[in-house]
Amino acid sequence: MRNATLICILIFLALALAGCDPSEDTAAVDAGTPGVSDTEIVLGSSLTLSGHAGYLGTQTLQGARAYIRYVNERGGVHGRKIVVEVMDDSYDPPQCLANTQHFIVDKQVFALFCYVGTPTTIKALPLVEDARIPLIGMFTGANALRQPPSRYVINIRASYYQETMAAVRHMVKDLGLTRIAVFYQYDAYGFDGLIGTELALKQFGMEPVARGSYIRGTLDVQDGLDRIRKSKAEAVVMIGTYGACARFINLSVEEGYNPLFYTVSFVGAEELAWRVGRASPAHVFMSQVVPPPVESDDPADSAGNYVKLLKRYYPEDTPSFVGLEGFLNAEILVEGLRRAGRDLTREGFIQAIESIKDFKLGPGLTITYGPHDRQGLDAIHFTKLSDGRFLPFTDWAGFKKGMEAQR
Known part of the structure; x- marks a missing residue:
């Protein structure tokens, strides 16, 4: 009994000398789920x-x-x-x-x-x-x-694949477009949207007529715009951020090139609308993954x-x-x-x-x-830029008639 008591004392002293508190050790064992406390x-x-x-x-x-x-x-x-x-x-x-x-x-x-x-x-x-x-x-x-x-x-x-598939389907089946280009951010985000668009076009036996890109964090879109404009694309799928996409659209309009512009939801509707401006003649569509707020x-x-x-x-x-x-x-x-x-x-x-x-x-x-x-969620909702705001859009047949009237 005396030996057992001595062993316990020695263990306690060893823990104390090592700077360990038995109560702290027990607390660590009983800490439970990370990030979760009683309150x-x-x-x-x-x-x-x-x-x-x-x-x-x-x-x-x-x-x-x-x-x-x-x-x-x-x-x-x-x-x-x-x-x-x-x-x-x-x-x-x-x-x-x-x-x-x-x-x-x-x-x-x-x-x-x-x-x-x-x-x-x-x-x-x-x-x-x-x-x-x-x-x-x-x-x-x-x-x-x-x-x-x-x-x-x-x-x-x-997903972006779902967004681009829905957009390409409307462009091809509802609007009858055959020349579609892709403008994308040169990183994982842009590549994902590019691949999604290519897969969508492949289902209709098509591929992008041109691909233009820019470096993330810059507004250097001119080279990408030049490539796409030379292709005479009727529509441009845009996978970027609001600053670069707005600059691409505004420069395009300034240069007299006005195809249909389409962006995925990540671009940010309100910020893109503000940067493109209320008076822009551009036809800008954006897919959304949530309904209007x-x-x-x-x-x-x-x-x-x-x-x-x-x-x-x-x-x-x-x-x-x-x-x-x-x-x-x-x-x-x-x-x-x-x-x-x-x-x-x-x-x-x-x-x-x-x-x-x-x-x-x-x-x-x-x-x-x-x-x-x-x-x-899987639903995709479409919006169109009108008077400085992206509003819900479903009238693809009416838009097609308007396009034909302008030709």
């Missing part, structure tokens, strides 16, 4: 808040925050408030990678949320897989985040709720398609947390997301996931 769930968000794509990040974040503030005011989820740690990556892939490492290793967040951009998000993907940490609600339609499906990557929006009396309409909550929490801000997408990201995040229950783990959260079936967010918005389905 908080901490998330990490790396997105562009400055630079040439800063509008996209700020709008995504404001939309998400509007819903999260609403939830937190009502006690959070199972008694826990949601906290979003935010870091600006300026749409720079290495910075996004560093931010992600900081979130996982230093901050030990529960999940990653609302990342913005293809080149940035893809750069962080290996860390996501290694850490087995959920990444939910990215503002990018990149195919690399969808195929092959990753257990930890949860997309809300439709307009007021509604339907309490189950997410678009209407976004407008109301944005006005409540950020009255100086203006509703946008990008902001609504961030709002929907937050809604699905919260629904997953609710279904996961109070005993929250990362794997439990993933399973909870997989259980979401036919979850309605309003007219035309239904979310479904599964073990091999990591994308919630």
Whole structure:
């Protein structure tokens, strides 16, 4: 008995000399899920808040925050408030990678949320897989985040492949266009849109009549414009950011070249409209992955709720398609947390997301996931620039008649 007591004393002294507190060691063992305490769930968000794509990040974040503030005011989820740690990556892939490492290793967040951009998000993907940490609600339609499906990557929006396929189908079948070019950002984002357009055209036995590109972070679009103008393309599919796309359109009009311009949703409707201008004669179309953000009396309409909550929490801000997408990201995040229950783990959260079936967010918005389905929405909505705003558009036959009348 005396020997046993002596051994215990020696062990305690050894721990003390090593600077170890037995209570701290026990606390480390019982620490539980990273980023989850009795009162908080901490998330990490790396997105562009400055630079040439800063509008996209700020709008995504404001939309998400509007819903999260609403939830937190009502006690959070199972008694826990949601906290979003935010870091600006300026749409720079290495910075996004560093931010992600900081979130996982230093901050030990529960999940990653609302990342913005293809080149940035893809750069962080290996860390996501290694850490087995959920990444939910990215503002990018990149195919690399969808195929092959990753257990930890949860997309809300439709893909660029779906956007470009729908656009090419309207151009070819409804408008009868045969000469379609592609203007793209020379990186993972632009390549993804280029490939999506090529695949879409291939289904009609066609290929781009020209390809023009520019370097991310610049407005050097003249070379790409020259290539495309010489091809006499009737339509230009644009995979870029709002600054470069607006400059391409404005220069094109100045030079007397006015094909149909089409951009994917990532470009940002409100910012592109402002930069092109109200008086522009250009025919500019944009696909959207969410419906228009307009007021509604339907309490189950997410678009209407976004407008109301944005006005409540950020009255100086203006509703946008990008902001609504961030709002929907937050809604699905919260629904997953609710279904996961109070005993929250990362794997439990993933399973909870997989259980979401036919979850309605309003007219035309239904979310479904599964073990091999990591994308919630599939619908594509089209808009057309008119008097300085992108408005919902469906009258392809009428537009075709107008085009023919101008020839």
